Amino acid sequence: MEVRDPVHGSIHILDEEIAIIQHDFFQRLRNIKQLGFSEYVFPGATHTRFIHSIGVMNIGDKAFDKLFRDKIGHKDFQRLKETFKLGCLLHDIGHAPLSHSTESVMPSLKELKIPARFLSEKDQNSDRQATHEDYTIKAIADSSFAESFTDVEKSFGVERKYIADLIRGDTDEPEYFTIDGINYFGILHQLVSSELDCDRMDYLLRDSYFCGVSYGSYDLDWLLDNLEPAIIDNKAYLGISERAVVTFDDFLLSRYHMFVMVYFHYRAVCLEQLLFRYFRTAPGEYSIPADIEKYIEHDDHYLMKIMRNSKNEYAQSIVKNKIPQKIFESFNSEQVLHLEQVQKYLEDQNIDFIRCSSKGRLSKYYSEGNTSNKYSMKVVRKTHGSNKKEYFDIDEATDLFTKFSASHSINRLHCNLDLLSESQKKEIEKLIRS
Secondary structure, three states: OEEEEOOOEEEEOOHHHHHHHHOHHHHHHHHOEOOHHHHHOOOOOOOEHHHHHHHHHHHHHHHHHHHOOOOOOOHHHHHHHHHHHHHHHOOOOOOOOOOHHHHHHOOEHHHHOOOHHHOOHHHHOOOOEOOHHHHHHHHHHOOHHHHHHHHHHHHHOOOHHHHHHHHHOOOOOHHHHEEOOEEOHHHHHHHHOOOOOHHHHHHHHHHHHHHOOOOOOOOHHHHHHOEEEEEEOOEEEEEEEHHHHHHHHHHHHHHHHHHHHHHOOHHHHHHHHHHHHHHHHOOOOOOOOOOOOHHHHOOHHHHHHHHHOOOOHHHHHHHOOOOOEEEEEEOOHHHHHHHHHHHHHHHHOOOOOEEEEEEEOOOOOOOOOOOOOOOOOEEEEEOOOOOOEEEEEHHHOOOHHHHOOOOEEEEEEEEOHHHOOHHHHHHHHHHHHO
């Protein structure tokens, strides 16, 4: 099967993978937009998690072939490749409707009844709320979705539980990922979820294309051409050639700029806050079921239909794309103090307002004080005229992590000025200008 993608061109789907893509669990992603409310700002951003997921698998296919080009014919590597490709394809299979804010109406993790093998010791005794990642693991490991994996299991020896392991980033059975004494779990998980994963490599280009902006552009081909396996103590980690560090910097900055200019756009962020308020003020009107089979029908259309039929003021504001006016915006700590003065006046006057706070950092894997990076990305230095290689951590090769160690924060106040008295409007205007 061939998919014509405006971002990557022709994408070839193996016959064995068709049943997975055609299954209801994956088809649900056709009706979940990649960027949630962003289409209210960028009308072209109606692309879905369906085509994004196929794009991630396509990049994963290319990345694997580049990293292990001399091992492609090996049967065990074919098994690992297909396991990894499906990890890329299914990384978003459990995503909730519209946006991450919908996770606030998910049930508890215990209600999902995920097999204990896929839960950390902490989660096995946790009362926390479930996330879309939990629904992803449940769908792959314990649902009717299992019936669609028959062909890949027969042809490649793939086992579903290891697809889930790659996505969650942990496995109790490293033997499955070990070939000739080298454990490849780390590098494959990094390509599914890390600083330079196939997910990010796709969504930056895709979101940029459909939003009609250039912020997310970077040199994908050069990055893929310079991927290197870093073998350390018989474990493979994701590496990149030293000559491509500048391109990696460009990739990081592209993502950072997309957050600031697209993902943090005030209208989309405010609509998310209205969605939170809808859930909070209309309890029971919409909730996400713990039954994974019933979850299949929960997509953007399902939620939007409920909101269209709701009498809740916030639901109607979302449906009609009406948000309170943005009256103040802060980009630094000094401006935040000013914003809080305006906010205090609104609180003292009992005026309804919405404060939207958007925070993003260059990296969640390499941030100040973060010592929990289990699989660190490596830079590969080759000695001229020999096959000798040296490896060192990526944060030693670029100063971007240091320069952007603090999170970038944007705070905004929204208020419906039309409902205020003239004296209140004048006082707010005075506070804003002071």
